[in-house]
Amino acid sequence: MALDLTNLYPLTWKPDWSALKRPIYQSLVQQLSQAIASGELLPGTQLPPQRELANFLGINFTTVTRAYRLSQQQGLTYAVIGQGTFVAQTAQQTVTISRHNSQIEAELGFNASFESENQRLQPVMKQVVSRQTATRLLNYDAPTGSLHQKVVAQAYLKQIGITVPTQQLFIASGGLNALTIVLLALFRPGDKIAVDQFTFANFIELARMRGIKLVAVRGDAGGMQPAVLDKLCREQRIKGIYLMPDLSNPTTVTLTLHRRQALAEVIKRHQLRLIEDDYLSFLNRFRQPALPRLSTLLPKQSVYICSLSKPIVSGLRVCYLVSTLADQPALRQAMFNVNVKTSALDVEIITTAFQTGVAERIMQAKYQRATRANQIFETIFPSQTPSHDRQQAFFRRLPIQTTLTGQEVEARCQAAGIHVFHSDRFLVGPNTPQPFLRISLASMPNAQALVKALTHLKQVLVAQDLLL
Amino acid sequence: MALDLTNLYPLTWKPDWSALKRPIYQSLVQQLSQAIASGELLPGTQLPPQRELANFLGINFTTVTRAYRLSQQQGLTYAVIGQGTFVAQTAQQTVTISRHNSQIEAELGFNASFESENQRLQPVMKQVVSRQTATRLLNYDAPTGSLHQKVVAQAYLKQIGITVPTQQLFIASGGLNALTIVLLALFRPGDKIAVDQFTFANFIELARMRGIKLVAVRGDAGGMQPAVLDKLCREQRIKGIYLMPDLSNPTTVTLTLHRRQALAEVIKRHQLRLIEDDYLSFLNRFRQPALPRLSTLLPKQSVYICSLSKPIVSGLRVCYLVSTLADQPALRQAMFNVNVKTSALDVEIITTAFQTGVAERIMQAKYQRATRANQIFETIFPSQTPSHDRQQAFFRRLPIQTTLTGQEVEARCQAAGIHVFHSDRFLVGPNTPQPFLRISLASMPNAQALVKALTHLKQVLVAQDLLL
DNA sequence: ATATTTGTACATTAACATTTC
DNA sequence: GGAAATGTTAATGTACAAATA
Helix, strand or coil: CCCCHHHHCCCCCCCCCCHCCCCCHHHHHHHHHHHHCCCCCCCCCCCCCCHHHHHHHHHHHHHHHHHHHCCCCCCCEECCCEEEEECCCCCCCCCCCCCCCCCHHHHHHCCCCCHHHHHHHHHHHHHHHCCHHHHHHCCCCCCCHHHHHHHHHHHHHHCCCCCCCCHHEEEEECCCHHHHHHHHHHHCCCEEEEECECHHHHHHHHHHHHCCCCEEEECCCECCCCHHHHHHCCCCCCCCECCCCCCCCCCCCCCCCHHHHHHHHHHHCCCCCCECCCCCCHHHHHCCCCCCCHHHCCCCCHHHHHHEECCCCCCCEEEEECCCCCCCHHHHHHHHHCCCCCHHHHHHHHHHHHHHHHHHHHHHHHHHHHHHHHHHHHHHHHCCCCCCHHHHCCCCEEEECCCHHHHHHHHHHHHEEEEEEHHHHHEEECCCCCEEEEEEECCCHHHHHHHHHHHHHHHHHHHHHHCC | CCHHHHCCCCCCCCCHHEEEEEEEEEEEEEEEEHHHHHCCCCCCCECCHHHHHHHHHHCCHHHHHHHHHHHHCCCEEEEECEEEEEEECCCCCCCCCCCCCCCEEECCCCCCCHHHHHHHHHHHHHHHCCHHHHHHHHHCCCCCCCCCHHHHHHHHHHHCCCCCCHHHHHEECCCCHHHHHHHHHHHHCEEEEEEEEEEEEEHHHHHHHHCCEEEEEEECEEEEEEHHHHHHHHHHCCEEECCCCCCCCCCCCCCCCCHHHHHHHHHCCCCCCCEEECCCCHHHHCCCCCCCHHHHHHHHHHHEEEECCCCCCCCCCCCCCCCCCCCCHHHHHHHHHCCCCHHHHHHHHHHHHHHHHHHHHHHHHHHHHHHHHHHHHHHHHCCCCCCCHHHHEEEEEECCCCCCHHHHHHHHHCCCEECEEEEHHHCCCCCCCEEEEECCCCCCCCCHHHHHHHHHHHHHHHHCCEEE
């Protein structure tokens, strides 16, 4: 058999056999990582099947399995049974979304929250620190919030449709911090969590850091499909599900009442732990009729996360977290381990803002500004059919047509002074036929600046022939 | 061979063979966990050797390996090559240290920081929120601290012996949060970190949650022994080392200059990443001569963590974190993922306290109060030879004699209204012949209350015949 | 509808390292 | 100082599950 096997196996990736050191699987991952970093393997490329690569290298195929698994854990690849293993769209870049540093003319990427409303809080801050009792906010007491702070939280939660005793409530240092706590407390490395195909980029990273595997559930225009979720749950041991039922990030899909009920039914049947991220909670107060929070349909298996970054202010790190009584000890424990305590000063300012009516005025103002921002968006991008449930979204989805990678698209916008995020950043698992940009509407200082920024964006997209 | 094998194998633990389901290793861990929870297996018990248990159950011994490994990851057991696998001292309880909720007469467990000094910060808070620019603290900008805040941090760091450009500095939400960030950014599940045999309990938990294995390094009266560390590093792939070189928690050992140099040499030789936790940084300003921060001896491989909870105030979550330039991106990334940003308001209050001299006065006051508290401790427990380097410790070590478990000792003190921590909480790996209590000196409101609490503690210990 | 391709999970085999006697 | 006991790690073998043609 003096055949030249090299040509019989037209492998998309041929690791250097002579460079393989023991342990083989680690050596393989290193080579893979390098091939991706060097651009030799582009995002989306299908890697050789485990058995073929093993054959090529003369090793057992489960050793390749192990290498591929490690590369998956590092976010380099994803695999689908029956299809193959592929280089992830996000393999080359860091997906995390944060405030951009460089000089950017138009901030349409990072999702702030109409920050000029923050000035309304100055009197509140003054009031809080002037109290005789102010220095009590500075000690180690009440790490998850004082009773008084929880009572105020309880009142707000009631307004948005959640009735809960204070024992089931605690206060974390922001929404992402709450998610960190939940992943640490209620999940273990190796657990699987179901998510939308496009989901919160920082959650993807966080799950990766915790060693949790995300399972993408296909959705339609109405969001995640209950039948698909049901199927996936029957197939594999999925432990939890992460959802943003209202204006899901980045798709801006809001689940209808019927979809909520159907999903709740499936989640209940499979005993998934639901993590409901209600980052725009305050909008539910303006909705007629209000939509039920998904977790209220599943009170025994849910964690409800209510960050105040968007409704009130982003710079104070405060988030209400609702769970079952049974989960409280584990959650508190995890909170001690990552935070020791939530800053009582930050919480007290939010609390006082609620009590004095300032919070109410801020939420009203943000509602108005979000409405206006969406009108502007729909004027400039008229192809985006106005939809009732997106009228107060803080960002919008803008489909594009291109064969470029997400990185390239972002880079071209960046070169024009525009910061946007490509859908690839939010992608879990296999690529999708329909890429889009997420356009933040809440980060420019005023309506005028937003008009200018969006107009400029449109010009750039047209010039690049990206607009659909 | 109709032998009754049951008696030939006097196993300390006999899992129920008939109850074993597949996957076997998981089923085994479940049974083990139950046996420990029910008290059937006590802390310290040696489990059957992997091969014997496998024999007994008729399975392959590496399946037992796998089960034992999982139980180790969960903190239930620890194993030593050549010796065996044992039930961990901390298996039954949660080790995390946090503020106690119930009515406690004497708080000598949780380690606060002379919280009555907090009142000095009220004018500072007022000043900060009264500025025209105050609402700028409320947006998403400068997630790791503004330049101005970093310059002030830089000045403080210089005072305690660290000269660093602001590019290598960032501000996290408290010391534990900084540790979380470091473990997420610079380590992976499965990595090993060397620690003192007794170390910060929350770090133990944090490492466990991150899937990082801690390797206990034996120490003598002078702290960790460089030769032992060297040996362990030669034996296994250790990636990092976590140290509190000044008044190490809970042992109160301060490394001498020579020990620092010797350890630095070993750490350098094995290219370990050093995590230096300088939770009492301010004391170095009062030391004559000052001791070099260990990380300054290893500038290329260190992360230096300088929480301001103890030096200034515990309720504001602020910590300075110094790293190499190369590590900054990964650290910032991890910070975005768990915090989004550090509360700029909290940081600004600390910053202004430094600028106005209030911080200086607080540190002076805490120095005095710590000195007084240690005098009180040594008066009441005269057997504890006064040692120069412990004169300003925030807690002290009190050896006890007993065969009781740590939990039982704590429970008996608790029953008398005294909150203390037993050394088992801080223990990594095999048990030690010399248990002790960690007595916090900084949590009682004043000297009088401390005298009363310590006197009461002494009575209780004498009555229980625990005092050495 | 069924066979083939592809990935996954778990147990087993083998080689190794450290401790203790 | 060597043998036995003990735990660790990597690689392989086996069974299975899903996707696709």
